Amino acid sequence: MGIFDYFKSKNAPSSASVAKDRLQIIVAHERTKRHQPDYLPQMQQEIIDVIRKYVQIGSEDVQIQLDNTDDCSVLELNVTLPDQN
Amino acid sequence: MAKIIVVTSGKGGVGKTTSSAAIGTGIALKGHKTVIIDFDVGLRNLDLIMGCERRVVYDFVNVINKEATLSQALIKDKRTKDLFILPASQTRDKDALTIEGVQEVLEELAKEFDYIICDSPAGIEKGAQMALYFADAAIVVTNPEVSSVRDSDRILGILQSKSKRAEEGKEPIEEHLLLTRYHPERVALGEMLSVSDVEDILAIPILGVVPESEAVLKASNQGTPVILDTVSEAGQAYLDAVERLMGEELPLRFLEVQKKSFMKRLLGG
Numbered sequence: 001m002g003i004f005d006y007f008k009s010k011n012a013p014s015s016a017s018v019a020k021d022r023l024q025i026i027v028a029h030e031r032t033k034r035h036q037p038d039y040l041p042q043m044q045q046e047i048i049d050v051i052r053k054y055v056q057i058g059s060e061d062v063q064i065q066l067d068n069t070d071d072c073s074v075l076e077l078n079v080t081l082p083d084q085n
Numbered sequence: 086m087a088k089i090i091v092v093t094s095g096k097g098g099v100g101k102t103t104s105s106a107a108i109g110t111g112i113a114l115k116g117h118k119t120v121i122i123d124f125d126v127g128l129r130n131l132d133l134i135m136g137c138e139r140r141v142v143y144d145f146v147n148v149i150n151k152e153a154t155l156s157q158a159l160i161k162d163k164r165t166k167d168l169f170i171l172p173a174s175q176t177r178d179k180d181a182l183t184i185e186g187v188q189e190v191l192e193e194l195a196k197e198f199d200y201i202i203c204d205s206p207a208g209i210e211k212g213a214q215m216a217l218y219f220a221d222a223a224i225v226v227t228n229p230e231v232s233s234v235r236d237s238d239r240i241l242g243i244l245q246s247k248s249k250r251a252e253e254g255k256e257p258i259e260e261h262l263l264l265t266r267y268h269p270e271r272v273a274l275g276e277m278l279s280v281s282d283v284e285d286i287l288a289i290p291i292l293g294v295v296p297e298s299e300a301v302l303k304a305s306n307q308g309t310p311v312i313l314d315t316v317s318e319a320g321q322a323y324l325d326a327v328e329r330l331m332g333e334e335l336p337l338r339f340l341e342v343q344k345k346s347f348m349k350r351l352l353g354g
Contacts (some may be wrong), residue, residue, distance in 0.1 A: 014275025019231050020282045027238045027286055034242045 036066055047077065055081060087195035090202050090330075091220040091258075093244075095236030097207030099228045100265040103301055104323070105204035106134045107312035108224065111327030113168035114312075117199040120159065123173035124216035125206035126181055132172045135162065136308025146174035149186035155193055164313065169198075182215045191219050209239055218249050222259035224292060224330075228266045229278040234286055237262075241287065261292035263326060268297050269342045280340060293326030295319050296339040 044064045051057055063078040092105040102123075109121035122145060123131035132138040137160050143153035148171075155171075162168035171194075174181060194201055205216035217223060223244050227237040244258050245251055251258075264283055271277035280294055295301075300317030304310065312327070314320040318339050325335050 016272070016275045016278050016282065019278055020286065023231055023234050023278075023286050026235060030235075030238065031242070034246075 035068060040064065040066060051079060057082065087198050087201050088222065089191065089195075089220050090200065090222045090224060091205055091217040092202060092224045092226060093205040093213060093217055093240050094207065094226040094233070095209055095213075095240040096228075096233045099226050099233050100295070100301075101207070101226050102130050102134050102204055103305065103311060104224065104226050104263055104265065104295075105131065105202050106310040107320075107323040108327055108330070109200075109202040110162075110165050110168060110310040111312045111323055112200050112202075112330070113162070113165045115327065115331065116167065118167045118169075118197065119200040119202065120169040120171055120194055120198045121202040121204060122171040122194075123204050124182070124212060125204065126173050126212060127175065127178065128206065129173040129175045131170060131204050132160075133308060134305055135170050135310065137162070137170055137172075138308070141172045144172045144174040145190070146181040148190055149182065155190065164309070180211075182212065184215065184218065187215055188219065209236075209243055213240070214243065214247055217244055217258075218247070220244075220248060220258050221250075222261065222330075224261045224263050225287070225289065226263045226265055227283060227287070229264060229268075229272070229280075229283055231278075234278065234283055237287055241289065260289040261330070262287055262289045263292050263295070265295040266297045267294050267339070269340055272340075273342050280337065291337070292329050293322055294337050294340060295322040295326075 044062060045059075047064070048057070048059055048062050051062070057079065061080040063076075065076045067074045067076065092101050092108070094101050105121055109119050113119040121131060121135070123129055124145075125131075126146065129144070132141050140160050143158040145158065147153040148155055148158045158171060160170045160172065162170065191201060203216045203220065206212040217240075225237050225240060227233050241260065244260065248258055250256065262284065264280060267280070268277055272279045280291065284291055296318050298317055298319035300314050300319045301311050304314055311317065311319050312323040315324065322339055325338060328335055
């Protein structure tokens with residue numbers, strides 16, 4: 001390790017800590033997905049199809065999420081409707 | 086009642102078979118009758134690591150298909166008393182393993198053995214799921230490296246949802262983290278994830294840390310489980326891991342940078 005590397009390493013985070021940060025984010029993200037039931041994507045599609053019978057929306061306008069706490073599950077459905085005019 | 090332990094990882098090449106061979110041998114050395122089963126159908130390798138490749142006549146799939154009896158297929162280890170190997174089939178496709186077939190073999194083995202070690206294939210597909218399905222405990226082999234840690238987390242998810250214990254709502258599979266190929270020097274330089282980093286991310290208790298060691302390749306070259314090389318750090322780390330698996334509490338070793346003595350430096354050791 002040269003003298004310049006020594007000064008550089010004082011400022012930049014070590015590659016191991018970068019790895020740890022990245023892993024913590026991706027693992028947390030994948031864990032929330034893991035607990036979602038398999039039927040969720042299909043349910044989302046069917047909800048979109050029903051709404052489309054009445055209002056023109058894109059598939060990205062419906063957000064669906066299932067949150068589990070200790071003794072209750074909350075299904076959150078967020079539909080962005082198009083502007084009225 | 087036999088205890089079924091799966092050695093798994095998700096990622097390939099992290100040391101599952103090396104660890105299965107070492108830990109299976111270590112348990113047998115403690116006087117427990119042990120069998121190690123190679124679940125990697127089509128890519129048999131446990132036989133090579135255990136040094137019994139020329140003694141394979143019948144395999145796991147032959148037993149499932151009733152083409153051979155268990156006693157015909159089991160290979161008795163020549164070095165270690167109370168240790169047997171059930172080799173994987175080399176030629177057939179992965180669909181040769183069925184839940185019913187595996188269950189039947191495990192039930193028969195459970196009558197005779199104290200410990201059944203299941204050496205899982207890599208991946209999260211059917212073969213890996215079959216290896217972990219009946220497990221009571223899991224040893225998750227992980228390298229301190231991003232893809233291995235992520236895959237270990239995936240396999241933990243499968244242990245918690247797709248195993249027999251999970252499906253039947255029984256007490257969950259005991260989880261143990263085995264960190265292999267550890268370089269204390271690189272950890273000290275901030276170039277490698279440390280034991281506590283990996284523990285923080287995976288959040289399961291640590292069974293052992295095996296340092297990167299020349300002894301592992303030397304042992305596999307010779308077909309001897311590395312745990313029998315009691316002079317090597319890797320061998321000692323596996324011996325410690327077996328003690329912990331049996332419930333002993335031992336401090337982790339080989340985590341610090343070894344200071345080379347002046348003479349060693351001089352001689353290039």
